[in-house]
Amino acid sequence: IAEGDDALLRAEMEELYPADISGILYELGTEQARYLLSLLNRKVGAEILANLDPGDRKDFLEDFSSQELAPYVDEMDSDDAVDILNEQPIQIREEVIGLLEDREQARFILDLLHYDEDVAGGLMQKELIKINVELTVNQCIEEIRQQAENVEKVHVVYVVDDAGKLLGYVSLKRIVLSRKHAKIADIYDENIIFVETYRPVTEVAEIMQRYDLEAVPVVNVQGRLLGRITIDDIVDVITEKAEEDIQAISGISGEVVEDDNIWQRAKVQLPWLVAGAVGSLMAATVINGFQDELSQIAALAAFIPIIGSTGGNVGIQTASLIVQGLSDKAGLTASLGQRLLRTILVALINGLVVGLLAGAYTFIIGEPRLFFVVSTSLLSVVMLASFMGTITPLLLNRIGINPAVASGPFITTANDLIGIGVYFMIANLLLHL
Amino acid sequence: IAEGDDALLRAEMEELYPADISGILYELGTEQARYLLSLLNRKVGAEILANLDPGDRKDFLEDFSSQELAPYVDEMDSDDAVDILNEQPIQIREEVIGLLEDREQARFILDLLHYDEDVAGGLMQKELIKINVELTVNQCIEEIRQQAENVEKVHVVYVVDDAGKLLGYVSLKRIVLSRKHAKIADIYDENIIFVETYRPVTEVAEIMQRYDLEAVPVVNVQGRLLGRITIDDIVDVITEKAEEDIQAISGISGEVVEDDNIWQRAKVQLPWLVAGAVGSLMAATVINGFQDELSQIAALAAFIPIIGSTGGNVGIQTASLIVQGLSDKAGLTASLGQRLLRTILVALINGLVVGLLAGAYTFIIGEPRLFFVVSTSLLSVVMLASFMGTITPLLLNRIGINPAVASGPFITTANDLIGIGVYFMIANLLLHL
Incomplete structure (x- = not known):
């Protein structure tokens, strides 16, 4: 397709949604993608750029000059613009902001750049419709007409006082159904849920989920309305959090993209593999210390895997x-105490079941003298591992590390190591080797 | 609090959001919760019931009679009503539907009960605003006034033809900003994304995420508008999917609620623990078959954990x-071929690194004759496990099982077992034991 028929391509692209065109760009080389982008109007192009995966976008925009990038940034929602600029080197970032034609957009972006990515302020967009509480419905509609141009999705109109303090909201449904001369002050709803700029993003996600909100206004400590967070950004936060948890549990460090080369792929797996290997080699040292016992009762080795x-x-x-x-x-x-008590009771049940199962197996292989060694070891191992599995994520959570890491390979290997130590100690004790 | 002062309680509850009251109910006993619910007006009560966790709700509603339940179901959104009725025994379900005062609601529910939970039809709600394409803006506002009573959140107004076929949509913003006598036919947007009733829920979630939609209309095969799916339901789908994946990976069968007793807790863990134990005992059988080798070279046992x-x-x-x-x-x-090739190359790198690391360790413990045994075994194990880890989830996915199960303990144990078999076979071969 990409061999020069501009008019045809442009016509075809016009029938597609920006999200679909983003999909097409992924399959093209950088140069073809750039050519295709140049054919589209700025607004669509801006939406496409906002849609790309951050890592890919960074690569793609690498050889865009500030002059080329600025027109797109001009057309974007302020939150997307900030995301893209944050991926650029500081120099490009400042040049682009300087080149923006829409000075309001430039001001929005400078405001938003202050905030960390993981608090409400870093996720909000400045685009929203706000009206003064003193207006009538008719004046309000006029305001909407003026402000709505830059605001893609209007859920509600926020009501503020002269100082810009958030007072409440009016839904568009309400406005449609109200008489023209009604006063906003009489029809607005004061029961509004809002978040402060410093609230962590995960908390915002929780609030929006609990109250089924489609957008939530963001205020500063004085209660002034600064922006809003829309549900699509929250959906992304939730999806990302889930992916991070699964990566942590599976021992994958960093995201993987389909077209990463094999070195990058190996790099994602190796850190935890090596960490796990080191742990297992420590277990090997323990086992090696019990060589005499092993050569006396070779069957002891059979229970190392379980x-x-x-x-x-x-x-x-x-x-x-x-x-x-x-x-x-x-x-x-x-409370922590209750939780530990319950964990230990559950572990007791689990440990007894697994312990007796493995104990039965000692009879099957004709080594009944190992019955007590194997079953008590397994019981202890289950109880210890349950204890560790309860404590570690709580500790990690307290010091601000993703607690899902506690289900990862390193902790698993640590449990492995402890288990084998316990096993041989018990064997030594009970069999008087 | 719950000792009888109805008026006070009622006043206090009025200041809270339904989602918060749900939270309070969780902390009360069943009887107190029932009493509190009876104080609230039906509409709020219905919202609270819709908000509860399905498992808890089922327990809570167990001794509600059909007569008690029906008034709440009357006030619910149709999708929530269907969820709750699906949790009830068939007899109660039919009685409640018979008792509904709102006959339209009864018809909605009967329609929705046809669909499976995991397709678009099972997630949609019937509440939406639709207008005929022939109307003017003024008539449209009148329609909204009539229809909006039952529709909590209005994003857009759907435009249909005389046969009820979906033609497009008009946003409320557009309606607010249009002249009163404009024709809907002239202002509506034909570019509408919709889904069919039979589309899997996960696909709907993907579509809504990709196009950043807040609601998506659901049509039947003839294109008739039947309902809509709102983003809050999709957020729940995404969250649930993530939880299921993590459960599958961690070998937890079924959801756990904070106040489950210890037997229920143990039951969630035991199936996979026992399955894992059985796998490990099979590994034990393998190891036991190599007793002679082990008594000759006890150090062989040291590498079982790695x-x-x-x-x-x-x-x-x-x-x-x-x-x-x-x-x-x-x-x-x-393609599958490309993927396998890449996986094998990555495994080669990972296997060499881990193999050489463990190989080096054989020198440290003074068993250099094990160098080749340990390093080739690890290389083979990494390659085999990578192969299995690629194939298994693809196969599971094809036969409709959650592929995340492939990262669970059973598969891990299977890899463990295969690894140990390979290890002893290589040892046997290379050391001519």
Whole structure:
């Protein structure tokens, strides 16, 4: 397709949604993609750029000059503009802001650049419709007409006082159904849920989910209306959080893109593999210390896998249950003490079941003298791993690390190591080797 | 609080949002919760019931009679009403539908009960505003006035023809800004994204995410407008999917609620623990078959943990990468052959690194004759586990099972087992034991 028929291409692109064109760009080389983008009108182009995956976008925009980039940034929603500029080197960032024709947009962007990515201020967009509480419905419609040009999605109109303080909202439905001369002061709803700029993004997500909101206004500490956060950005936050958790559990460091080369792919897996290997080699050192016992009773080695894997599995399970509880709406209401007590009781049941199962197996292979060694070891391992699986995510959470890491391979290997230590100690004790 | 002062309680509840009252109900006993609910007006009560967690709700509503339940169902959005009725025994379900005062609601519910939970039809609600394309803006506002009573959130007005076929939409913003006598036919937007009733819910979620939609209309195969799906339901779908994935990876069967008793808790963990234990005992059988070798070279046992855990870790990593790819917007574009080739190359790198690391360790413990055994085994194990980790989720996905299960403990244990088999076979071969 991309061999020069501008008019045809332009016509075809016009029938597609920006999100679909983004999809097409992924399949083209950088130069073809750039050519295609240049054919489209600025507004559509801006939306497409906003839609791209941040990593890919950074690569794609690398050899855009500030002059080329600025017209697109002019047309974007302020939150997307800030995301893109944050990916650029400082020099480009400042040049682009200087080149913007829409000075209001430039001011919006400078405001938003102050905020961290992970607080409400960093996620909000400045585009919204606000009206003074003193107006009538008719004047309000006039205001909407003026302000609506830059605002893509209007859910409600925010009502503010002369100082810009957020008072409440009026839904468009309400405006449509009200008499023209009604006063906004009489029809607006004071029950409005808002968030402060410094609230963590995850908290905002929770609030919007709990109250089924499609947009939430953002205010500063004085209650002045500064911007709004729309649900589509929150959906992205939720999806990202889920992906991060799964990466943490699976021991993958960093995102992987389909067309990464094999070195990049290996780099994502190796850190945790090596960490896990080092842990296992420490377990090897422990086992090696019990060489005499092993050469006396070779069957002892047969139970190394069940000790290791059960410790790992129980650790993952309990940690994931805690992580789930931490991110649950209802939250963890039980105290740490209660939680530990319950965990230990559950572990007792699980440990007895698995322990007796493995104990039965000692009879099958004709090594009944190992019954007590294997079953007590497994019981202890399950209890220890449950304890660790409960404590570790709570600790990580407190010091601000994603608690899902506690279900990852390193912790699993740690449980493995502890389990094997316990196993050989118990063997040594019970068999008087 | 709950000791009888009805008026006070009622006044206090009025200041809270329904979602917050749901939170309070969780902390009360069933009887107190019922009493509190009875104080509230039906509409708020209905919203609270819709907000509860399905499992808890089922318990809570267990001893409600059909007569008690019906008034709440009358006030609910049709999609929530169907969810609640689906949790009830068939008899109650039919009684409640018979008792509904709002006959339109009854008809809506009967319509919706046809659909499976996991397709668009099962997620949609019947409440929406639709207008005939022949109307003027003024008539349209009149229609909105009539229809809007039952529709909580109005994003857009859907435009249909005489046969009820979906033609497009008009945003409320557009209506507010249009002249009263303009014809809908002239101002509506034909570019509307819709889904068919039979589309899987996950696909709907993807579409709404890709196009940043707040609501999507649902049509039947003839294109007739039947309902709409709002973004808050999609947010729930996304959250649930993420939770399911994490449960699958962690080997937890079923959801856990904070106040489950310890038996229920244990039941969630035991199935996979036992499955894992059985796998490990099979590994034990393998090891036991090599008793002679082990008593000759006791150091062989030292490497059992690294073989097992590396196989498991690599399996989880590759499976999770594939699962991530499967749920990615961009999707898996590479062919199976390309993917396998790349996986094998990556595995080669990972296997060499881990293999050489463990190989070096054989020198440290003074068993250099194990160098080749340990390093070739690890290389083979990493390659096998990567292969399995790529194939298994793709197969599971094809037969309709959540592919995240492939990163779970059972598959990990399978890799463990295969790894140990390979290890001892190589040992046997290279050391001519």
